[in-house]
Amino acid sequence: MNDDFIVLTEFSQRKGPVTRMTIPPQSLDLKSFAIQIMTTDYQKEFDGTPVSDTQFVIAFNRKSMKNFNCAFVNHFTLLDIQARGFVRPICLSFVSNDMTKIMQNLPKMMKDFSEVTQKLKLNNIAIFIHEINKYLIQLEKTKEKKEKDPTVAEKFTLKTLHDYFIDMKNLKEKLLKSLKKKQFKYIQEKLQILNEQEMHNSNAIILIDDKITTVHLDRELRPIPLVCFPSEFEFTKFQLKSIHSKYSSQNYKLIHDNLLFPKVNPKSSLLKFAGIPLVNFNQKTHDLENEEVDFLTQNYLKNCKYKKINQNLLSEYLFVTETKIPKEIFAVQQKETPNLTEKTNEKNINEFFRSQNPKKSKWKSIQKYQKQIGKVIYSLLIGKPLVIRSSNEKKCTKFIESMKCFIPGEKFSNEKINWIISDLDLKILLSSKICGVSNELKIPKEIQQFIFEFSLETSSFIPDFELQSNLIQKIVNFFISNKEYSIEESFLTSKLFEIALNAYLYYHITFDKEGELQIKNRLDNQVQDQHEKILTHFFDGSVLLKHDKKILKCLSIFISKQQLNFFRPNFQENVFQFHLDFLQNN
Numbered sequence: 001m002n003d004d005f006i007v008l009t010e011f012s013q014r015k016g017p018v019t020r021m022t023i024p025p026q027s028l029d030l031k032s033f034a035i036q037i038m039t040t041d042y043q044k045e046f047d048g049t050p051v052s053d054t055q056f057v058i059a060f061n062r063k064s065m066k067n068f069n070c071a072f073v074n075h076f077t078l079l080d081i082q083a084r085g086f087v088r089p090i091c092l093s094f095v096s097n098d099m100t101k102i103m104q105n106l107p108k109m110m111k112d113f114s115e116v117t118q119k120l121k122l123n124n125i126a127i128f129i130h131e132i133n134k135y136l137i138q139l140e141k142t143k144e145k146k147e148k149d150p151t152v153a154e155k156f157t158l159k160t161l162h163d164y165f166i167d168m169k170n171l172k173e174k175l176l177k178s179l180k181k182k183q184f185k186y187i188q189e190k191l192q193i194l195n196e197q198e199m200h201n202s203n204a205i206i207l208i209d210d211k212i213t214t215v216h217l218d219r220e221l222r223p224i225p226l227v228c229f230p231s232e233f234e235f236t237k238f239q240l241k242s243i244h245s246k247y248s249s250q251n252y253k254l255i256h257d258n259l260l261f262p263k264v265n266p267k268s269s270l271l272k273f274a275g276i277p278l279v280n281f282n283q284k285t286h287d288l289e290n291e292e293v294d295f296l297t298q299n300y301l302k303n304c305k306y307k308k309i310n311q312n313l314l315s316e317y318l319f320v321t322e323t324k325i326p327k328e329i330f331a332v333q334q335k336e337t338p339n340l341t342e343k344t345n346e347k348n349i350n351e352f353f354r355s356q357n358p359k360k361s362k363w364k365s366i367q368k369y370q371k372q373i374g375k376v377i378y379s380l381l382i383g384k385p386l387v388i389r390s391s392n393e394k395k396c397t398k399f400i401e402s403m404k405c406f407i408p409g410e411k412f413s414n415e416k417i418n419w420i421i422s423d424l425d426l427k428i429l430l431s432s433k434i435c436g437v438s439n440e441l442k443i444p445k446e447i448q449q450f451i452f453e454f455s456l457e458t459s460s461f462i463p464d465f466e467l468q469s470n471l472i473q474k475i476v477n478f479f480i481s482n483k484e485y486s487i488e489e490s491f492l493t494s495k496l497f498e499i500a501l502n503a504y505l506y507y508h509i510t511f512d513k514e515g516e517l518q519i520k521n522r523l524d525n526q527v528q529d530q531h532e533k534i535l536t537h538f539f540d541g542s543v544l545l546k547h548d549k550k551i552l553k554c555l556s557i558f559i560s561k562q563q564l565n566f567f568r569p570n571f572q573e574n575v576f577q578f579h580l581d582f583l584q585n586n
Contacts, residue, residue: 004096004248006240009034011089014220023240036060037073037091048174050125051077051087053117055110057102070099072106074113076121079128080227081135086128088221092117092240094247101247109247116239122183124228125175126190132172134198139165190229376403379452385429387443388436390456393419396436399456403434426450 007030008021017034037058054075072094080088092113096102102109143161156164179187225233379386380403390396397418419436420428426447429435437443439457 004094004098004244006244007033007093007095008224008240009038009091009093010224011038012220013084020224021237023237023244033060033071033095037071037093038089048171049178050121050175053114055113057099057106059099069097070102071095072102072109072113074110074117076117078121078124078224078227080221081128081131083221088224088227090224094243096247105247112243112246116236116243119232119239120228120236122186123190123232125179126187126194127227127229129172129175129187130191130194130198132168136165136168136172139168376452376454380433385432385451386434387424387429387451387453388434388456389439389453390436391439392456393436393438396456400434400436 003024005026006023007019007026009030010018010020012018017031017038019030019034022030055073057070057072059070074092076090076092078088078090079086094102094109094113139161142156143158143165146156146158146161176184176187228236376386386403388396388400390399400418420441421438424437424441424443424447429447429451439455443451443453
């Protein structure tokens with residue numbers, strides 16, 4: 001079998017490491033596996049303080065586990081008054097042949113398994129305290145009988161019985177003091193249930209002389225469910241089945257599911273772009289969960305200033321890699337989808353810029369790159385440095401000036417470096433976000449991996465990081481696997497690029513150089529109508545059908561998390577210090 005599975009293992013005081021349960025059931029011989037993961041010694045005597053869980057990931061050699069190469073392991077301890085030292089070492093493991101999947105989902109996996117074991121241990125503590133109460137009664141009764149009849153409990157003296165009583169009482173008190181308020185309340189409720197059940201039990205009190213044989217190593221301990229409530233253990237099995245179902249999925253689906261949880265942790269700033277939240281860590285901090293303010297206003301962008309952030313936040317600012325990009329950016333027509341390219345008619349917009357808009361020279365400077373402009377805007381919006389290659393500094397500078405409005409946090413000043421003639425410096429790139437270089441300038445390999453390149457001569461767009469094509473492919477695969485939608489990948493791809501293109505058109509139709517809205521009465525009705533069409537599409541997306549909005553919502557999840565790295569956890573060592581130095585000095 002090559003499917004992932006969960007295994008519950010115990011270090012038996014008679015047999016050593018043994019497998020107690022697997023989810024789903026396995027026909028594999030797990031004896032060598034049980035021995036390998038139960039190497040930690042939990043056999044010291046319980047002193048009244050609960051032992052914390054131990055969680056780690058181990059790798060197997062192919063001899064011990066032929067079909068699996070790794071496991072997430074969660075060691076914990078259950079208490080049993082019949083066990084040696086009152087402890088029963090237990091281990092829950094998620095076994096897989098995909099180390100990458102475990103490592104990328106490790107924090108979430110640790111949390112899920114901890115929730116299972118914490119509930120299991122709470123129920124176990126309730127039973128353990130209940131049995132201590134019974135044991136104290138047995139000690140007291142035995143002590144009273146021995147005072148009257150010396151032949152009772154021949155193995156013990158009165159002093160020994162008294163010492164046992166004091167030790168067990170102290171153990172109980174120390175255990176109860178270690179509990180939090182909610183835990184204590186929960187255990188009290190469970191103890192009340194156990195006491196009510198005990199009242200209906202007519203069995204006589206067992207004296208210690210008879211009881212003592214149960215702690216010998218000549219018999220097997222009770223099944224695990226009996227030391228943590230059988231009904232509660234059934235719920236634990238249900239939880240483990242849910243965890244198995246969750247983490248046995250393909251890795252891309254796990255990444256998608258993770259993104260459905262809080263989008264940014266810790267809190268980050270937000271730029272809303274066509275209804276899509278985008279992460280930019282250089283803006284002011286906002287709560288993504290409760291955000292109602294529209295941050296698309298140019299006044300917001302104008303007033304944004306870089307703000308000092310701590311290393312914990314920077315540690316979440318990671319990147320992902322990718323291989324290919326789609327060729328087309330315009331929507332593929334489908335019956336259920338309106339032809340959006342007609343809504344923002346290219347011919348009408350070109351005529352508008354030629355005839356009426358004073359910024360027509362700026363439009364001409366990018367007109368030939370219309371099909372690539374969506375990709376360029378997209379890279380700026382997600383915060384990746386963009387390097388423009390050109391043989392003409394003046395042409396390159398014009399292009400850069402026309403694109404600056406899409407740099408989140410841009411203050412619309414002339415302080416940014418537009419043209420670099422010497423060696424590139426990653427710190428400068430990270431601060432300026434966009435710059436121009438000559439075609440002859442070589443970009444070092446250690447910098448290439450951090451940037452996007454765009455050539456004004458070839459109209460090419462060469463990404464070294466992940467654009468949206470891989471993300472879209474994951475979305476398509478997710479939809480197919482869930483059979484919720486039937487969507488062409490080209491349509492999803494074009495949808496995202498088209499939003500970026502419309503953003504460019506909208507900005508240069510309606511805003512001046514300082515980012516102020518310019519809708520004057522001098523514009524005729526045709527221009528006003530054209531503006532309203534773009535505005536409607538850009539802000540509200542009302543020209544999109546319900547089906548399309550669901551697509552964009554799904555896309556937004558991936559975009560908002562695109563800077564978080566699930567693939568290269570050590571990447572921060574190479575780039576974060578540049579961010580930190582820049583932010584602290586501004």
